[in-house]
Amino acid sequence: MAVDSRAADTKGAAPADPALLEKIAKSNAECYACHTEAGLKTPPRADMDVARLKPFIHDPKQFEASNHAGMECVVCHGQSAKTFPHVATLREQISQCGECHAQKAMRIESQFDLSVHAVNLKEKFTCQTCHDPHVYRVAQKLGEPKKIVAQDNAMCIDCHNSDLRFASFAESLTPRKTRPDLDALHAWLPNTRLHWQSVRCIECHTPVSPVKSLGMSHEIQSKDKAEKNCVTCHSQDSALRLRLYRSAQETQLAQYGFVNSAILDNAYVIGATRNPTLDRIVLSLFALTILGLLGHAAVRVVAALIRRRKSP
Amino acid sequence: MSHRVYLLPVWLRLWHWTNAALMIVLAVTGASLHFADPALMLVPFSAAARLHNIAGLALVAAYAFFVVANIVSGNWWQYVPKQPGVLRRCWTQAVYYGWGIFRGAPHPYPPTVETNFNALQAVIYWLVMYAVMPVVVLSGLVFLFPDFAPQRVLGMDGLLPVAVVHYLAGAGIILFMLAHIYLGTTGVRVTSLFKMMVTGWHED
Numbered sequence: 001m002a003v004d005s006r007a008a009d010t011k012g013a014a015p016a017d018p019a020l021l022e023k024i025a026k027s028n029a030e031c032y033a034c035h036t037e038a039g040l041k042t043p044p045r046a047d048m049d050v051a052r053l054k055p056f057i058h059d060p061k062q063f064e065a066s067n068h069a070g071m072e073c074v075v076c077h078g079q080s081a082k083t084f085p086h087v088a089t090l091r092e093q094i095s096q097c098g099e100c101h102a103q104k105a106m107r108i109e110s111q112f113d114l115s116v117h118a119v120n121l122k123e124k125f126t127c128q129t130c131h132d133p134h135v136y137r138v139a140q141k142l143g144e145p146k147k148i149v150a151q152d153n154a155m156c157i158d159c160h161n162s163d164l165r166f167a168s169f170a171e172s173l174t175p176r177k178t179r180p181d182l183d184a185l186h187a188w189l190p191n192t193r194l195h196w197q198s199v200r201c202i203e204c205h206t207p208v209s210p211v212k213s214l215g216m217s218h219e220i221q222s223k224d225k226a227e228k229n230c231v232t233c234h235s236q237d238s239a240l241r242l243r244l245y246r247s248a249q250e251t252q253l254a255q256y257g258f259v260n261s262a263i264l265d266n267a268y269v270i271g272a273t274r275n276p277t278l279d280r281i282v283l284s285l286f287a288l289t290i291l292g293l294l295g296h297a298a299v300r301v302v303a304a305l306i307r308r309r310k311s312p
Numbered sequence: 313m314s315h316r317v318y319l320l321p322v323w324l325r326l327w328h329w330t331n332a333a334l335m336i337v338l339a340v341t342g343a344s345l346h347f348a349d350p351a352l353m354l355v356p357f358s359a360a361a362r363l364h365n366i367a368g369l370a371l372v373a374a375y376a377f378f379v380v381a382n383i384v385s386g387n388w389w390q391y392v393p394k395q396p397g398v399l400r401r402c403w404t405q406a407v408y409y410g411w412g413i414f415r416g417a418p419h420p421y422p423p424t425v426e427t428n429f430n431a432l433q434a435v436i437y438w439l440v441m442y443a444v445m446p447v448v449v450l451s452g453l454v455f456l457f458p459d460f461a462p463q464r465v466l467g468m469d470g471l472l473p474v475a476v477v478h479y480l481a482g483a484g485i486i487l488f489m490l491a492h493i494y495l496g497t498t499g500v501r502v503t504s505l506f507k508m509m510v511t512g513w514h515e516d
Contacts, residue, residue: 190361194458230357234348261468268471271348271357278476279347282483289487293494296409303414 015070024072030082031073032060045084063134067141076133097127107211111218124169130155139215140247145266148244149200156201185223198267203233203243215246234271238263319428320512323381328509330374332489337367339486346479368452375449378441390427391441393434401431413498422516440488444481451478 015021033044035057043050063069074081078093087093098105105127112118117125127133139148159165166179186192202216204227209217232239236259248262257277258264264273320328341364344354355363382388404420412420421430429437454460454474462470499505500516508514 188358190358190365229350230361231348231350234345234357235350264468264472266469268469268475270345270475273472274346275476278479282480285483285487286490289490293490297494297497299414304416307416 021070024070027072027074027082028060031077032058036060058134065137066133066135067137068133097133104214107214108218111209111211111214115218115220116222117220120173121169124172139244145244145248146197149198152200152202153196188228199233199240199244203227203240208239208242216243231271234269236260236272236274238269238272240269240272316513316515317423317425318512319423319425319514320508321385321387322512323385324387325509325512327374327378327381331371331378334367334371334374335485335489337363338371338482339489341367342482365456368456372449372453375445390429391434391438393431393438394427398431398435402435405430405432409495409498419516423514436488440485444484444488447477447481448485451475451481 015024033039034048034053036059037057040050040053040057043053068076076095077090078095080087080093081090108127112125113122117129137151139152142148142151159169160179160182163179170177170179183192186195189195202220205221206217206219207221209215211217227239238260240263241260245260245262248265258273258275260269260272260274263269267273341355341360344360345357345364347354348357354360382391401421408417408420419430421427423429451474455471455478458471461474464470465473496505496509497503499508504515
């Protein structure tokens with residue numbers, strides 16, 4: 001029976017028991033002896049095929065910051081990964097994400113099945129195509145929206161900005177699809193680059209998740225279905241509150257009387273980050289000015305009529 | 313027979329109407345962006361953003377032309393309220409708008425070739441063109457090139473003060489524009505001053 005080295009009290013938290021931590025660190029160190037940059041440079045064994053090792057190296061620091069921090073490599077890769085040379089079927093033995101994340105995977109699957117990726121490339125897509133389990137961090141863990149944006153957009157850009165990687169997926173399609181130019185596709189979007197730095201591709205390319213426990217829907221939509229209505233985000237009822245700023249929105253109070261002030265911490269979003277008091281003052285000034293001018297005009301007209309009647 | 317005097321050179325009139333057209337576009341698109349809401353009848357957001365950016369850049373050019381042309385022609389002197397008695401003359405002008413105009417009294421300070429503006433006009437035009445306009449133009453440029461905005465202010469995005477200043481200064485200019493258009497009807501006839509802004513000839 002596989003040992004759940006992640007036996008912690010809190011769901012998703014790394015184990016706290018020092019003895020267990022040491023055991024995990026020791027076990028992972030055996031893997032890192034080869035599967036890191038350092039291992040690649042100075043392989044611990046002379047008979048190793050360094051060229052075959054190269055695609056399988058990891059950054060321990062990055063892993064320890066990821067969602068799976070504190071886990072033992074063999075939990076997913078199997079106990080046989082401890083033997084070297086590894087068995088030829090080692091890659092096939094890797095646990096499926098659903099083995100641990102059963103409920104989540106089930107909910108995601110039904111959304112993913114509707115996505116443009118599943119419709120076109122279901123057999124080629126796994127969770128890991130987008131989410132590298134050695135690196136990926138959930139939005140809540142990343143905290144800062146800019147970090148969330150950078151991580152999540154990198155997942156899309158890795159393929160959609162690389163002819164080579166895009167082709168490796170698209171080659172099976174008939175007719176064969178070539179990678180469209182992202183800038184040309186988004187030419188309609190003002191300040192395109194600024195948008196890409198400030199919000200995620202999925203803000204527009206997914207519908208709002210009907211499952212509350214899932215921050216985002218996994219139904220990635222093509223350009224035909226994607227959001228193109230700017231005011232979905234650029235308005236007081238900004239969709240960003242349910243998306244990128246979902247967790248920030250829940251924890252933050254209004255600052256300086258602005259609506260959507262959780263967004264304001266990171267970006268001034270025209271139409272969304274507004275101060276209703278300031279708006280009321282400005283609109284009142286306009287109303288008073290227009291009324292004042294109309295009133296003045298009315299008195300002028302009446303006074304002129306009276307003068308005309310009085311004059312011989 | 314009415315008395316006519318040529319007051320406004322071609323460059324000034326061309327600038328005035330260019331500025332007026334740009335201001336209307338900027339006001340409508342600016343309001344559409346700021347008050348963006350699917351329930352309101354506004355210019356579509358994407359179109360409003362593009363139009364506002366283009367008209368904004370055109371306004372920068374028009375304003376630069378205005379400043380330079382005023383210096384070169386010496387017309388800048390018209391905007392300087394002349395002492396002594398600026399406050400007194402402003403008050404007299406305000407009393408005219410608040411009372412005398414209803415009684416059909418003559419304009420207290422009709423324009424001349426030497427002095428185009430009454431004191432109240434000079435003070436307000438000077439404030440709008442040389443104090444508020446630079447604020448709108450500069451804050452608008454930072455808005456257009458947000459990399460120049462401070463990164464953070466008061467723990468929030470540095471674009472916030474730029475946006476608030478741009479919004480308030482823009483609103484101030486549009487409020488001025490409303491009053492300015494209305495006061496345009498206070499010539500010898502309702503249309504006289506508009507006609508002057510086209511032909512350059514003032515009639516009284």
